Structures are given as structure tokens and as C-alpha cells.
Amino acid sequence: MHEWQISSYLRDTTLGNMNKKIKPWPTASFALKIKFEPGISARELVVYLERRLPGKFGRLEIMRAIVKQDGSRGIENMFKTANYKKRCLELCYEKIMQAGVTEPLLGKFMKMIYAKYPMPSEKELFTEQINNPIYKKMLGPTWKKLSFHKTGEPKFTVEDIMLIKNAFKVFKEKASSDTGFLLKYAKMILPNKQTEISNILNNSSKSKRKHK
Numbered sequence: 001m002h003e004w005q006i007s008s009y010l011r012d013t014t015l016g017n018m019n020k021k022i023k024p025w026p027t028a029s030f031a032l033k034i035k036f037e038p039g040i041s042a043r044e045l046v047v048y049l050e051r052r053l054p055g056k057f058g059r060l061e062i063m064r065a066i067v068k069q070d071g072s073r074g075i076e077n078m079f080k081t082a083n084y085k086k087r088c089l090e091l092c093y094e095k096i097m098q099a100g101v102t103e104p105l106l107g108k109f110m111k112m113i114y115a116k117y118p119m120p121s122e123k124e125l126f127t128e129q130i131n132n133p134i135y136k137k138m139l140g141p142t143w144k145k146l147s148f149h150k151t152g153e154p155k156f157t158v159e160d161i162m163l164i165k166n167a168f169k170v171f172k173e174k175a176s177s178d179t180g181f182l183l184k185y186a187k188m189i190l191p192n193k194q195t196e197i198s199n200i201l202n203n204s205s206k207s208k209r210k211h212k
Helices: 003-013 073-080 082-098 105-116 122-130 133-145 158-177 179-189 191-210
Strands: 029-038 042-053 056-069
Touching: 029 105, 042 082, 042 105, 056 073, 056 082, 073 082, 082 105, 082 122, 122 133, 133 158, 133 179, 158 179
Parallel strands: none
Antiparallel strands: 029 042, 042 056
């Protein structure tokens, strides 16, 4: 599956339609239904919100999250990320509020969802960010100097921010002067586009030589 296909799959099967506004029924009675459903090649957690008014009934799908994906390990790992889980839950919360659910019922519903699909901790989100191979490549030796490795605190200090700025500056300078280095990094980000990346960088190098 290519990058654009992955993006489309994410949009259509998990986060799709989540940005669509819901008309609120503030005086309705609400019920939450949580179930696991088989997808095309995945097991999905689906959350439905049911709401009732006299002579009126509505059932909304407010969350659909991949919990087990068959096939490519890379794609499966994408759905396991803390960032993906957090975004799914945030969008779900927004949809429940839009539907007209207020506290304390809103909090009760979210606890029911968290029991099946826990919200990632700040530490999980932070470590996922700094352990990203692309991020580590950009930071280079600076990565090991981050305060988190000493304190375990999931946050950047002022010193960390200065180190990161300097590391990114070095990375940018090296990437602009070393085509081989840039090519290696670009292939990490887009492994299925290696031929296209090589052609673009080679053409760019030829163009620079002509203008010297």
C-alpha cells in the first residue's frame, strides 16, 4: 500500500466523516453502544451514539478505530501509535458533545470508551515522538542528550529546545550540501518512492552545476 493509499484508508475507514458537523439534540435521551466489528482486513472498534426524542430516533457512528490490522507490519504499526489513538478519542469526544450530550453523562460515556480503548499517557505520546526514526536521524548525537533520558520527564526543557534548534540547523546545512545524505533521509520518509526521489535529486544537482 502506497502513502496516498494509506492516507485515504485512514480518512475513509477511521477518521473519515469525523469532521462532519452533527446537529445537536440537547433534550434527547442518549445511550452508547460499543462493539468490535470485522473490517476489510482489520478488526475495528466502533462506537455508536443513540439518541431519542418523542417520535424521533437517531443512531450516529461517532468513532471507528483500527485495533488489529492484517497484512503489512508497517501499516499495522501505524494504527498502534499513541498519536493515532489520541486523535480518534479526541474526535469521538467532540462528536458526543456536538450531539448534545453534557456532563455528567459525557464523562460517563468517555469512561466507557476508555475502558475499551485507553487514552495514551503523556509519556507514551512523548516517547513515541522522540523515538521516531526520522526524528532521531534529524537530531543525530543530540538525541542522546535530551533531558528525558536522564529525568524520565515527558517534556522538553529550555536546554532541549536549544539543542534541537542547533541540531536541525546542522541537519539542514548537511542536507543542502550533501545529496547522498539527503537521499538517504528522503528514502526513510518515502521508502516506496526511491526512484522518483533519486531522479529529482539528480536533476537538482545537474541544474546547480549548470548555474555555477
